Amino acid sequence: MSTLQWDLLRGVAPSGEAGPSRNRDLATSLVETEFKSVLTSEEARAVLSTPGLLDGLVPSPSTSTSTTDTETTLIVDIALLHAFVQTNWTGPDLDFTPLDLFPGQSTTAEDINAAALPFLTLQGEPAYHLSAHVSLFLLSLRLLASIDEETIPTLPWWKLRLHLVHQALLDEPVSIDPKTLESLRALRGNEVLKADQDLLASLDLEIGLYYHSLGMDKPANKEFLSAAKSGGLEFELSGALGRKTKFQRNAQSQLILLAESRRREGDEVVKNGESSTNGEDKDGLPTALLLNDDTLLEDTEFTKVTSGDPASTSRLAHLDPTDQPPLHPLDQSLLLSFCLSQHNHMPSSGLTANQMMPFISRVVAHPRNWSVHTTALLLRSRLESTRSRTVERSALQLQALIEQMPTSDSTPTERLKYYHQLPLPSKWEMEKELAARYMSLGVIRSALEIYSRLEMWEDAVGCLQRLEKEEEAEKIVRDLLEGRKIESDLVHTRARSNLSENRLHKLTSAREAKLWCLLGDLALNSFDATKDPENAKKTAIEHYEKAWEVSGQTSSRAMRSMGSLKFGLGDFEASIPCLQHAVAINPLYARVWFTMGVSYVKLEKWSDARDAFRRLVNVDEEDAEGWNNLAAVYLRIGEEGRNKDEVSLLRSLL
Numbered sequence: 001m002s003t004l005q006w007d008l009l010r011g012v013a014p015s016g017e018a019g020p021s022r023n024r025d026l027a028t029s030l031v032e033t034e035f036k037s038v039l040t041s042e043e044a045r046a047v048l049s050t051p052g053l054l055d056g057l058v059p060s061p062s063t064s065t066s067t068t069d070t071e072t073t074l075i076v077d078i079a080l081l082h083a084f085v086q087t088n089w090t091g092p093d094l095d096f097t098p099l100d101l102f103p104g105q106s107t108t109a110e111d112i113n114a115a116a117l118p119f120l121t122l123q124g125e126p127a128y129h130l131s132a133h134v135s136l137f138l139l140s141l142r143l144l145a146s147i148d149e150e151t152i153p154t155l156p157w158w159k160l161r162l163h164l165v166h167q168a169l170l171d172e173p174v175s176i177d178p179k180t181l182e183s184l185r186a187l188r189g190n191e192v193l194k195a196d197q198d199l200l201a202s203l204d205l206e207i208g209l210y211y212h213s214l215g216m217d218k219p220a221n222k223e224f225l226s227a228a229k230s231g232g233l234e235f236e237l238s239g240a241l242g243r244k245t246k247f248q249r250n251a252q253s254q255l256i257l258l259a260e261s262r263r264r265e266g267d268e269v270v271k272n273g274e275s276s277t278n279g280e281d282k283d284g285l286p287t288a289l290l291l292n293d294d295t296l297l298e299d300t301e302f303t304k305v306t307s308g309d310p311a312s313t314s315r316l317a318h319l320d321p322t323d324q325p326p327l328h329p330l331d332q333s334l335l336l337s338f339c340l341s342q343h344n345h346m347p348s349s350g351l352t353a354n355q356m357m358p359f360i361s362r363v364v365a366h367p368r369n370w371s372v373h374t375t376a377l378l379l380r381s382r383l384e385s386t387r388s389r390t391v392e393r394s395a396l397q398l399q400a401l402i403e404q405m406p407t408s409d410s411t412p413t414e415r416l417k418y419y420h421q422l423p424l425p426s427k428w429e430m431e432k433e434l435a436a437r438y439m440s441l442g443v444i445r446s447a448l449e450i451y452s453r454l455e456m457w458e459d460a461v462g463c464l465q466r467l468e469k470e471e472e473a474e475k476i477v478r479d480l481l482e483g484r485k486i487e488s489d490l491v492h493t494r495a496r497s498n499l500s501e502n503r504l505h506k507l508t509s510a511r512e513a514k515l516w517c518l519l520g521d522l523a524l525n526s527f528d529a530t531k532d533p534e535n536a537k538k539t540a541i542e543h544y545e546k547a548w549e550v551s552g553q554t555s556s557r558a559m560r561s562m563g564s565l566k567f568g569l570g571d572f573e574a575s576i577p578c579l580q581h582a583v584a585i586n587p588l589y590a591r592v593w594f595t596m597g598v599s600y601v602k603l604e605k606w607s608d609a610r611d612a613f614r615r616l617v618n619v620d621e622e623d624a625e626g627w628n629n630l631a632a633v634y635l636r637i638g639e640e641g642r643n644k645d646e647v648s649l650l651r652s653l654l
Contacts, residue, residue, distance in 0.1 A: 002071060003015060003192075004023060004024065004027055004071055005071060005074060005152055005153070005154045006154065006192050006196075006199070007027065007031075008027060008030070008031075008074065008075070008078060008154075009154055009157060009199060009202075010196075010198075010199060011031060011416070011417050012031060013027070013028045013031050013032075014027045014028065022043065022072075023069065023071050023072055023075065026038055026041065026043060026072065026075045026076075027075055030075055030078060030079050030082070031413070032413055033082065033086065033411070033412040033413045033416060035079045035082065035083040035086070035094070035096075036094075036095055036096045036100070038075065038076065038079040039076065039079050039080065039083070039096070039100075039101050040096075040100060040101065043068070043072050043076070044076045044079070044101070045101075046068050047068050047072060047073050047076045047143070048076070048101060048102070048139070049061075049062055049063055050063070050068075050143070050146060051063045052142075053139065053142050053143065053146075054102070054139075056115055056116075056119065057112050057115050057116055057135060057138070057139075058102055058105045058107055058112060059105070059106060059107060060105070060106075061102075070147055070148065070151045070152055071152070073143060073146070073147055074147060074152055074155075074158070076143065077140050077143040077144050077147070077158070078140075078158070080136045080137070080139050080140035080143065081136075081137065081140040081158075081161070081162060081165065082416055083133070083136050084133055084134075084136040084137040084140065084165070085165060085416065085419060086412055086415070086416060087132045087133050088131050088132055088133075088426050088427060088428075089419065089424060089425075089426050089427065090370075090371060090405075090412065090415035090416055090419060090424075091404075091405040091406050091407070091412075091415065091427070092405075092406050092407060092408050092412065093406060094133070097109040097133070098112050098113065098133055098135045098136055099112065109133075112135045113132075113133060113134050113135050115135070116134045116135040116137075116138040117129055117134055117508055118508040118509070118510070119138050120134060120137070120138060120141075120166070120169060121508065121510040121554070122166060122170060122174050123174045123554075123556065123585050123586045124510065124551065124554040124555050124556040124557070124585045124586060125170040125171055125172050125174060125510070125556070125586065126170070126171065126508060126510030126511050126514060127166075127169040127170060128169050128170075128426075128428060129455065129508070129511060130428065130454065130455055131169055131426070131428070134169075137162075137165065137166070137169075140162060141162060141166070144158060144159060144162060149183070153187065153190065154187070155183075156180050156183035156184045156187060157184065157187065157203065157206075159176070159177075159180050160176065160180060160184060160206060160207070160210060161206070161420050163176045163180075163210070164206070164209065164210060164213065164420075167213055168425075168426055168429070171514075172556075172557075172586065172588070172589075173213055173214050173215070173588055174586060174588070175214060175587075175588060176210065181207075184203065184207060187203065188200065188203065197230055197231055197232055197262070198231060198264075198330055200230040200231075201227045201228070201230040201231030201233075201330060201334070202227075202330065202420075202421055203227075204223050204224070204226040204227035204230055205223070205224065205227040205330075205333065205334055205337060205421050206420055206421060207223045208220045208221070208222075208223030208224045208226075208227060208337060209337060209421075209422075209423060211223060212337070212340055212423070213423075214588060215588075215620070216621075217340075217622075218621055218622075220337075220340075221338075224334065224337050224338050227334055227337075228334055228338075231262070231330060231331060231334065232261070232262030233259065233260075233261060233262070233327075233331045233334060233335075234259065234260045234262075234315055234316055235257060235258065235259035235260075235316070235335065235338075236257075236258055236259075236314060236316055237255060237256070237257055237258075237355070237358060238255075238256055238257075238258050238314070238316075239253045239254065239255060239256065240253070240254060240256045240302045240303065240305075240321040241253060241254070241302065241303040242254040242256075242300045242301055242302035242303060242321070243297065243300070243301045244296065244297060244300050244301075245295050245296055245297060246294075246295060246296070246297055247295070251303050254300050254302065255354060255355075255357075255358050256300075256302065256321050256358055257335070257358035257359055257361070257362045258314075258316040258319045258321070258324065259316070259324065259327060259331070259335065259362055260316060260319060260324075260325060260327075261325075261326075261327045261328040261331045264328065284370065284409035284410035284411075284414075285367045285369075285370055285373050285410065286367075286370065286373050286374050286377055286400070286401060286404055287400065288364060288367075288373075288377055288397075289393055289396055289397045289400060290393075291389075291390065291393050292393075293389050293390075295389065296389055296390075299361065299365075300361075301322075302321035302322050303321075303322070304320060304321075304322045304323075305320045305321060305322070324362070324365070326366035326368060327362070327363070327366060327368070328368075329368045329369040329372050329417075329418055330418065330421060332363045332366075332368060332369070332372045332376070333372055333375075333418050333421040333422050334421075335359045335362060335363055336359065336360070336363055336372070336375055336376055336379060336422065336423070337421075337422075337423065338359055339355075339356040339359035339360055339379060340423060352383075353383045353386070353387075356379070356383055357380075357383055360376055360379050360380045360383070361380075363376040364376050364377065364380060369414060369417060369418055370410040370414050370415045371414075371415050371416070371417070371418050371419055371422055371424055372418055372422065374401055374404075374424065375422045375423065375424050377397055377401060378398070378401055378424075378425070378430070380397070381393075381394045381395075381397045381398045381401075382394075382433075384397075385437055385440065391441070394437065395434070395437050395438075395441070398430065398433065398434050398437060399434060401430060402427070402430050402431055402434060405427055405430075428454050428456075431450055431454060432450070432451070432454060432456060432459070434450060435447040435450035435451050435454075435459065436459075438450070439463070439466075444463050444466050444467055445463075445467075447459075447463055448460055448463040448464065448467075451463060457476060457477065457480065457515065457518065458514075458518055460473075460476065461473040461476070461477065461518060461522065464476075465525070470522070470526050470527060473522060474519070474522050474526075477515055477518055477519050477522065478519070480515055481512065481515050481516070481519070509550055509551050509552060509554075510551060510554070510555070512547075512550050512551075513547040513548070513550050513551035513554075513555040513557070513558060514547070514555070514557065516543050516544070516546045516547035516550065516558070517543070517544060517547045517555070517557050517558050517561055519543045520539075520540040520541075520542075520543030520544045520547070520561060521540070521561070523536050523539040523540040523543060524536055524537065524540045524565070537565060537569065540561075540565060541562065541565060541566075544558045544559075544561050544562040544565070545558075545562070548562070553581075554585060555585075556581075556582045556583075556585040556586040556589075557582075559578045559579065559581040559582035559585070560578075560579070560582040560589060560592055562575075562578040563575045563576075563578030563579035563582060563592070563595065563596075564595060566578060567579075567595050567598075567599060572599040572602045572603055573603065575595070575596075575599050576596060576599050576600070576603075579592050579595060579596040579599070580596070583596070583615075587615070587619070588619060589619075590616055590619045590620040590623060590626070593612050593613070593615045593616035593619060593626075594612075594613075594616050594623070594625070594626055594629075596612045597609045597612035597613040597616060597626075597629060597633075598629070600612055601629070601633065606633055606636045606637045607637065609629075609633045610630065610633045610634065610637065613626055613629050613630040613633060614630065616630075617630060
């Protein structure tokens with residue numbers, strides 16, 4: 001079997017024995033992020049002529065009956081994926097458009113992207129409509145589905161990567177096909193992975209990021225621990241004497257993360273913390289803004305340790321807190337992922353920031369890669385947003401990270417190298433986060449400008465409600481639905497005489513359903529609803545029913561809202577079918593299972609209530625109320641039908 005597909009996963013140029021020479025040339029161009037040369041090559045044109053690949057995208061797609069090598073298809077597929085990631089996540093902008101891949105077509109790049117958008121709706125969740133060059137991602141999805149897994153053992157891994165990118169386009173998380181996860185676990189036994197610690201660690205890390213994206217922190221943390229073990233990363237949270245303020249005289253015990261990467265082939269000898277791994281470029285990294293506070297130090301100043309404690313059993317006792325060695329970028333990515341799971345459900349207790357900051361500080365101290373450093377600064381910005389002395393740097397740092405995206409201060413190759421091992425948000429998500437930061441600071445109008453520019457109407461409506469402009473909020477939604485307001489500038493070159501046609505060109509059924517749901521939410525939360533609540537609820541139900549209709553019965557949100565509203569009205573019999581429709585489309589909503597379970601309890605349907613609460617705790621194992629209700633239901637139905645594992649857990653809780 002060729003080693004080329006493993007080199008593609010590593011993101012390195014293929015060796016001389018990795019498949020046919022032409023594939024090696026294409027793979028080398030791919031690794032060097034020369035996507036245009038890959039996608040406009042003769043081999044790519046043959047791959048893109050696969051029957052059915054361009055259906056619905058171009059008026060008259062050309063097809064070819066010639067067969068293409070599967071590894072060639074994989075290379076083209078990855079080029080499409082990474083080109084899409086570059087333009088929407090890492091930057092800078094591409095030097096080509098999707099139209100360049102289909103010369104001679106009587107259409108425009110805007111038309112191709114607009115046509116691709118409806119195909120990216122997944123389990124009723126619409127894709128973000130202003131993401132750039134979405135047709136590239138659709139082609140990548142379709143190509144990957146056409147590849148036989150028997151010929152490409154690494155295919156499940158790429159399916160996971162595409163799913164995580166796809167999920168980032170959606171409003172709500174969606175689970176991957178369970179068969180793909182089974183194939184990924186089976187892939188761990190591959191001899192190539194067993195012989196490559198970094199590759200195995202990357203697999204565990206990416207699976208952990210998938211679980212984290214679903215909000216499943218327990219399995220995510222398990223995968224992160226497995227990744228650390230596979231990659232040979234040693235780390236531990238410990239205490240060390242240090243100072244946090246400029247006027248502090250006596251050093252106090254401070255939380256610190258001690259961490260050390262395993263030695264890799266080609267690593268230089270560490271001297272004064274200045275060593276760097278071969279191939280890593282420190283130029284062009286994002287700037288970490290200074291705090292410039294009159295009281296707090298820029299970083300905690302730890303007391304220098306001359307020698308390790310001989311009585312210590314820690315394997316990292318030899319590390320000096322003031323001069324720890326740089327970590328490998330993969331290990332830095334892993335630490336950033338670890339800090340994602342260091343949280344609780346009471347942020348006001350301070351534990352969240354205290355536990356996460358040592359992880360982030362350890363990474364920020366030694367910048368090694370553009371994407372890794374960007375993610376670290378972003379996570380630090382989030383932590384600092386709740387403290388009065390750091391909130392200013394938090395907002396300025398986030399703004400600086402957004403502004404550096406379109407620049408060419410670092411190569412696209414470096415930016416993409418560790419993208420799949422990081423929880424790096426897209427450009428629009430970062431701007432959305434900046435708007436949320438403005439909201440928390442009370443700068444509502446600036447937040448409204450960002451939300452309106454990003455066409456995130458639900459958040460824009462929230463801003464208008466904060467400004468007590470409910471009529472204007474409702475007018476925006478109705479104008480979008482009735483065609484008086486064009487949702488995107490993609491149609492600005494078209495004639496404005498036929499607004500309805502233009503609107504339908506852009507507004508997909510999933511987006512239209514979301515707007516109807518938003519209109520229903522507005523009806524429930526308006527000032528008029530306080531004067532006539534019954535009429536408001538009736539109007540909201542009509543809007544949710546309309547959303548369900550226009551979505552072709554695929555809008556999970558419409559049924560969630562409808563079921564919750566009927567539950568609140570005490571109509572438990574009518575709420576259950578709505579909730580069942582919602583979880584049938586997307587079963588990852590824990591509160592929907594909870595509401596369904598309570599509805600069954602009210603109707604004294606104990607077996608159905610048990611099943612609903614079981615599904616609830618499977619989705620969210622930390623839902624104490626769900627476990628409590630499950631125990632109460634079991635008391636009603638007796639020992640019969642109980643799951644032994646659940647019984648033992650319930651008894652331990654009691």
